[in-house]
Amino acid sequence: MGKFFGVILVLITLVSAYPIVTHKFVQPVDISTHGHAIDEQLADTMAEAGLAFVGAQLLLAFFVWKFSNRKDGSKVVHLPGGAKLMVATAFIFIGTEVLALGVLGQKAWADVYFTAPKPDAMQIQAQAGQFAFYFRYPGADGRFGPLHPDKIDEGNQNYFGLDPANDVEARDDIVTAELTIPINREIHLLLHAKDVGHSFYVRELRLQQDFVPGLDLSLHFTATKTGKYEIVCTQLCGLGHYNMKAYLNVLAQDEFDKWLKDRAAEQ
Amino acid sequence: MASTVVQHAAPPPLAERHGRERATRSGIWVAIFAITMSFAAFTSALMVRQGSGDWKHIVPPPVIYLNTVALLISSITLERARNRATSGSRPQLRNGLPWIVVTFVLGLFFVLGQYLVWRQLAAQGLYLATTSNSSFFYVFTVMHALHLLGGIVALTYLIAQITSRQGQPRWSLFDGAATYWHFMGVLWLYLLFVISTRL
Amino acid sequence: MRATAGYVVGIAALAACAVIVHAGPSGGTVSGKVTYEGTPAKQKPIDMSKEPSCAKQHPTPITSETVVTGPSNALDNVVVYVSAGAPDESAPGQAAKFEQKGCQYIPHVLAFQVNQTLEISNADQTSHNIHPLPKVNREWNKSQPPGSAPIDEKYDKPEFIPVKCNIHPWMHGNFAVLKNSHYAVTEGEGGFSLADLPPGKYTITAWHESYGDQSQDVTISGNETKTVNFVFKAKPY
């Protein structure tokens, strides 16, 4: 039985490692300026964790194979080096690994969170509500109209609670259901939650950030490839959570300008 | 590991019956630790809450200080009970009975006083959900009162044991109750400080 | 044998009803037109990209329906009903049907009677959620997966109830739960007609989801047709 255990465990280990080694399941193409750091970090961690995984499992398999139900009875021996060796190994290997990952991790993390958006970054407001994202562009005057929660009227598509009757800034605000942005231009996304917690997740941008009600956070990023990508909600927000999504549409500058003009006409 | 037989040196004895006495005491301390922990949680909530703009400060009714005094005195009376009980050659809880009763009464007084405080706040139109501060005020005072009631129950049990015919209550019972009672006093002082000053 | 008897009785009863209904003009009629003045708010096109199965049902995107207008300032989706003067009536047998199609409520405003069966069906390939927001009636909130059986509900108090879909924020409709059968919902030309009103004094009320309501009194004496028109003030925002 011990031998059988060894064999099965080796099989499990190899089968588990196969899709990773052959890159069957990988993150999609990275379209952000900061994403590569995250990808490298992920790759390094995968290598180290992968080795640890395979090593430990194979060792376990081998020991169980070799030392179970031995014929030579109860003559047990002890591993030379004993516990000290184990502790030393743990500290040296894992310790260095921890340090390495910790330090490298900081850099990748810093790229996203420790840099302030450039002053000329394009400001767009994203509002998450049950169960859709809506985006607001400041319009010609470059200023966002103030929000009045009591004015929210979804039936009339006033998702943000604007009050154009009284707020002049609000009149030219452009509200859309898809996030359309120009390529190679830094976007400063202001996150606002209408009701409960939500999250903004774009795999290709290597970005994920919660919308926290009452706490207006922001993100900044630059998209480097045109195309249509999915924005999904990753924070459980109620019955329509699975269906809460929008599209990120990265366009060339001129196309973007045209798109923005058309939207402005619709308002 | 070859086995060689020598006569063994017996390790320090730990007989059950002494264990039980000690267990009561450690039990009390563990409980105190847990209660401290949960009030720490409440306090952290308070700090976060004070951070968010709309904090309106309220003044607790003066009765509260009278209650405080009563509670502090009750701790002293309980210690009197201890002295009286341990005055003899071997502890006689019966001797401490009067002071235990006094403590018990003061405890009740405190709880009633707190009730008065809540009534007065309600009269000012300050209910649980009125302002963030009133919320915390009620939460803190009510939670403390509930815990103190636990102490009062313990005292009741103790008094019943002492006064009953064959009742020979374990000393650890009194000791534990006393420790808990003093802790309630300390906890109250802390809460009073937290309530009345902005952290 | 007994069964046949049953049929006979049933048919007799039906016949009787028929006779009563068609017993000539049994009363007066109130008819008229609902219009608006001023400029109504612009209805924006709805972006359904989040729900492709619905988006592809609308080659040209539909607009929101809070203010729907017809030719010559006609105002649609206005519920015109007898708010006073007419006796309460028991609910009719047939159900009022409310359909979800192309991520849109059809009709946008559904008027029906107290205790009348309300049958809600989902014709889309996606789950919908029906969340009416009543103030006096009992509130409920149900989801309806594609292809599942219709939901039957009733309301036992008269009320105007906004309806929303929690899954698709743009989907909004209205229930008008009324006390009697004398009601109409304007469409197209904005005209309406309330028939079979026995002689008496009535209050006719017109209700619009964003412009509120207006009432006019009218007295019906015998078999006549009175004209009542409503004009709503349109708001640009």
Added chain:
Amino acid sequence: MEDAAVQPVQVHAPPEGFIRKFVFSLDHKMIGKQYYGLALMAVFMGMVLSWFMRFHLVWPDAKIPGLGAIAPTGAPGGVITPEYYLSLLTMHGTLMVFFVLTNAPFAGFGNYFLPIQIGAEDMAFPRFNMMSFWTTLVAFIVLVSAFFIPDGPPISGWTAYAPLSAVGKDAGPGLGWGQNLWAMSIALFCVGQLLGSLNFIATTLDLRAKGMTLMRMPICTWAWFITSCIGLLAFAVLLPACLLLLLDRMAGTSFFIPSGLVVSDRLQNHAGGSPLLWQHLFWFFGHPEVYIAILPAVGIVSHVLITSMRKPLLSAKVMIYSMMSIGFLSWMVWGHHMFVSGMNPFSSLLFSFPTLTITIPATIITLIWLGSLFGANIQINSASLFALGFVSMFVSGGVSGFFLAQPSIDIYLHATYFVVGHFHMVMGVAAIFGILSGTYFWFPKMSGRMMNETLGQIHFWITFVGTYCIFMPFHYLGLVGNVRRYSSFVDDFMAPLMPVHKFISIAAFITGAAQLIFLYNLIHSRFRGKIAPENPWNATSLEWSIPSPPPWNNFGDKHPVVFHDPYQYGVKGSKGDFVMQDSPEQVVGGWDK
């Protein structure tokens, strides 16, 4: 002092009558069994719920026979609605984390064996012990009753993030009374666990038998002791959090709800609360909870492994210190659940480092196991197989922690199936392997009968391979970015992953069904199994020095006296290759010196 050894002080009279024996029992052994039974009920409920979820994920429109009758609004005609999926998810998580992973390995086995292993006659406070169980049972009933109220169980997940969990029914079905019941249930559960932990700590500190120094306690006793210390803090924080949540929901306060929220077109009448506060309080409990679930399993598995290896660990001391440091570190890492919750990015780094550091003691534990296996003489049986399976799972689930501990990678992997795979393996499956190992190991002692070995091994092989088939693919899905807690995958990029989900579901059905073998084995052996001897595994710790099942006062009239550390294997003893803890013959060496 010798008299103490001959005439025991009676904790409570021998139980008489059915009620005292089986229902309101003060006997820690009965209470332990009651906890175990409760956990058993909960785990099968939770498993069926997960079946429904897996079924719905891969066959969204298929009707589940019978479900329509149980949940007419939640699953009309047996088709699961999005909100009912979330109800299932919430209840699955809550049942498993609280009523299985906390109850079985800690409260269940702990109650039964901790007093025996330290040579005590019962817990320090038998009445508290009884109250602790009955509070937990009420909590369980309150939670499950949510299935039978009109708008069904809550849909806010086992983490019940505010404000979704706090604003009430406007936010969706199940968030009315369903959520109230949830919060009440958890509050009650906390009370029960606090009473339990208090008992464990006092008992361990003060009721140890003569000669049972701390360093002579078996590793699982240590694990239970450390766990109870963690539990005391964790539940003491979750309780206030639940109370505040209840106040927000029922008394209109605003601890967790900020101003200006518009839910279902209704402007909420709250102001100034902080949703992050709930997350902090919850995870301050929530992360230690992971170790509350896993440490007892670590202890049990070590105990079983040592016995079946017929040799002591390389160093039990190191093992214990590692468990302590894990317990200690578990207090500084709660923030790693909130990397993308809008905390100050610097604090993310502060939380990330101790999280990575925890892998060091965890690795030491694993290496100690591996190193001890070297040169051992492993007796393969159901118990040891599950113990070895646990080691494997512990590694598999542990390495994925590397990824999630790093904020930068968490940006991508947070809230994907990678996380689900990670905690199911290390917290769920591993802990359950620990429970099963303990069951096969201790069943003879608890029931006086042996379990069926063949069935046990069949159970192991299906479960072992099955769980890998279920939870390994979760990680792959996560790497592609498959989001968790979705009732169906409508997004373009998730659709292609359906085959993987189908595979997982089928594996889940088979593995789940295999648990019925275990259930049958458990019940059948209880009545038909062959009679168990006093010490079937030739083990050394005190529980094996008394009859199976033990008498009501464990050691009868005699008071045990302990002379050795609990793991004297591989020595020429009177009974073979081992020396019982209470046998007076002296042995040179041992880690208690």
